[in-house]
Amino acid sequence: MARTPSSTSARPARSAAAVTTWDGVVSFWVVFWLVVGVTTGYLIWQLTGLSAGVVDAGQALNTAGRALQDLSGTPVIGERTGELGNRIMETATSVRAGGASATTSLRGLAVVIGIAVGLGPLSPVLVIYLPRRLAWRREVREVSAVLAGPATSATQDAAVEILARRAVHNLGLRDLLAVTPDPEGDLAAGRCRSLARAELGRLGLATPASWL
Template sequence: MAVRSWTADMRAARAWDGVVCFWVVFWLALGAWVGYEMWQLGGLSQSAVDSGRALGTAGRALQDLGGLPLIGSRTGQLGDQVVASSSSIIDSGTQAGGSIRALSVLTGVVVALAPTGPVLLLYVPSRAGSRRENRALRVALLDPQRTEQAIAHLARRAVANLGFAELVAVTADPDADLAAGRHDHLARAEMRRLGLPETLLTSRA
């Protein structure tokens, strides 16, 4: 039953890794999509800029007509007003386009990082630390001068980390085993919990 529990813990850890990976990828993709869709709205401001430029062309044409006889200065004044309006439309469209692009980037980043930030800051460093610890234990177990020290460390961790049912399935008196230096069974139990291969102990003299 204890072996089943250790196997279930390992499977649960891998399942959580998969869930976290899916969560992060999903929100990053969603943030990128939201940002892209908002960026596309900048096309509306570009349409306004194009309309302003066309209006400016018409206004300048009216200004040219202002010097013709009979038509008089009214046409020229109308042309001045149209050119001024076109300049205002172009400026507003350009500013709106810049604001939309900046907002699209900001919104995409917020949508992507708000749900994933806690995961990236808490879960990932914890898992990375566990993997570094496992690598260090592997190196120590393969080093004849440090093997006994690593086994004793694993035995103490087993007493601290394993549940009562799992612990008594390994030894009836874990405290006595620790005091007497009987570390092997406890160390193997902790290695199974961590996902370390027990074959690391087979070559020990």
């Protein structure tokens, strides 16, 4: 009775078509959250207009205070207006400092929240998807390099056998049984070309003409 490796039932197939589909989904996810992050940061940055208005109000108070100080030399009312002008200018200084501080804080908050909103949802892409995608790309390049190398009989037979064993390990159970009902028996008997072609198909690579 044919025996199939237990790993084939527990490990789903990774095909070139599936990788392409996931690339599209992940690209959309990345672009979407980057746009959301930039938009969020921009809207918060726009709030600095409110603090700029506070700074302008402080400048207006400062002008009024200076005008009252200029009246300090006027007989009878000069002393009172001078004192009032000093108080108004002190208030104006405090208002302008508060407005400038609020502007700085809002800009910093806009940057931090924009980055958090934009990059937070992308952490699974950076931590999980990207390393696996790079590993897949490296795997395809390695196999492509072997196929493009000198096609001696020994190297070709070795490549076919290795690819067949990788097919047994990588293909899902249904896909594997669609290739052969006895994967291990085929490997033991040296019937490896069908499995090797299936592995190349999984990687999105064309079968060399010498294998046909």
